[in-house]
Amino acid sequence: MTSWSKAVGAGLGYAVGGPIGAVLGYMAGRKLTTKLKAQEGHLLIANLLGFTTLLLKTTSIPSSEDRKEAVLFLSRLFRFDREDEQLADELLQRLLQVDLDIVAMAKTFKSHSDKKMRQRLLEILATVSLLIHGPLEKVQLSTLDEIAEALNLTPAQWQTIKSQYRGPSPQLDISFCYAILELYPESSEEEIRAAYRRLAKKYHPDRFALRAQPTKERYSKRMTLINGSYETIRVERGLKNRA
Numbered sequence: 001m002t003s004w005s006k007a008v009g010a011g012l013g014y015a016v017g018g019p020i021g022a023v024l025g026y027m028a029g030r031k032l033t034t035k036l037k038a039q040e041g042h043l044l045i046a047n048l049l050g051f052t053t054l055l056l057k058t059t060s061i062p063s064s065e066d067r068k069e070a071v072l073f074l075s076r077l078f079r080f081d082r083e084d085e086q087l088a089d090e091l092l093q094r095l096l097q098v099d100l101d102i103v104a105m106a107k108t109f110k111s112h113s114d115k116k117m118r119q120r121l122l123e124i125l126a127t128v129s130l131l132i133h134g135p136l137e138k139v140q141l142s143t144l145d146e147i148a149e150a151l152n153l154t155p156a157q158w159q160t161i162k163s164q165y166r167g168p169s170p171q172l173d174i175s176f177c178y179a180i181l182e183l184y185p186e187s188s189e190e191e192i193r194a195a196y197r198r199l200a201k202k203y204h205p206d207r208f209a210l211r212a213q214p215t216k217e218r219y220s221k222r223m224t225l226i227n228g229s230y231e232t233i234r235v236e237r238g239l240k241n242r243a
Contacts, residue, residue, distance in 0.1 A: 023049060023091050044117065047109045048074060048124060049088065051147055053095045054102065055129050058139045066132045067092055073131055076179035077124070106150030118151045119161065126165045127176045134221030136165050169228055174236055177229035189239055196230045 023046040052070050056062035071092060075085040110118070125147065129140045136144070141162070148158040164171040178185050181195045203223040208216045234241065 023095065026091065043109065043112050044121065045074070045078065045088070046091075047105060048121060049092050050095055050100050050105050051102075051121070051125050052128055053092065053098075053100060054143055054147070055125060055140065056096065056132065058133070058143055062096060067096070069132055070128050072182065073128060073179050074124075076182055076184065077175060079184070102146055102150045106147065106152075110151060115153075115157075118153060119157060122148055122151070122153065122158065122161050123173060124176075126161065127172060127180075130165065130170060130172075130225055131180065131222070134218065134225075135168065135170075136162075168224065170225075172229065172232065174232060177232045180225060180229040181233070189237070192230075192233060192237070192239070196226070199226050 052074075053062075056066055056070065059066070068089065071085060071089045074080070074088060080088060109121070113121075122144065126136065126144060129136060129144065133140050144162075145158070148161075153161075172180075175185060178187065181192070181199065183192060183195050187195070200223070203219045203226060205216070205220055205223070208219050233239075
């Protein structure tokens with residue numbers, strides 16, 4: 001076990017073993033998630049990072065780009081500063097080197113969370129999967145099904161969440177839409193439009209016309225998600241339909 005794992009449970013007031021416990025201990029000694037309640041915040045972030053590695057591993061070799069996209073989304077969602085973001089990326093890299101036990105992680109998380117938090121974790125994970133893989137397909141759904149079962153979500157609860165994420169136009173929480181556009185809910189109208197223009201330029205299909213088909217499909221799906229997120233924000237904010 002590497003030296004970072006020696007901080008298991010430090011300062012958290014409860015004992016957690018294994019890689020997630022190591023992450024909790026490491027986070028406790030740093031300032032990550034100080035904007036959240038320490039115990040609940042650390043536990044949620046640590047488990048999100050752990051479960052995210054399982055989603056990243058649904059591809060044969062997780063890419064650094066996928067990892068960074070996941071971290072950036074979580075950074076905007078939880079308002080990490082630059083140091084927080086670097087720490088989360090470091091922790092995610094380390095967790096990718098470990099074989100994580102879904103059932104063991106879920107058991108720890110269940111004992112320190114309520115149903116609402118468990119549902120929120122699944123919603124965030126499903127959004128991360130959309131971001132790095134595109135529309136939920138068999139392999140991603142299988143992983144999410146396993147996590148939902150381990151967390152003791154009823155089939156009806158998980159089906160309600162899953163139904164919002166299936167198909168070409170997922171119904172995302174508005175806070176997720178802002179995070180996908182690398183924004184915050186208080187962002188100005190001009191900031192929203194500027195972020196959309198920047199991302200639309202970055203992922204425009206013409207930029208990938210000569211790339212391999214999987215790459216073209218990947219960024220086409222990303223552009224669809226960006227468009228959907230922008231439209232959700234535009235409607236919610238009452239913005240005129242122009243970028």
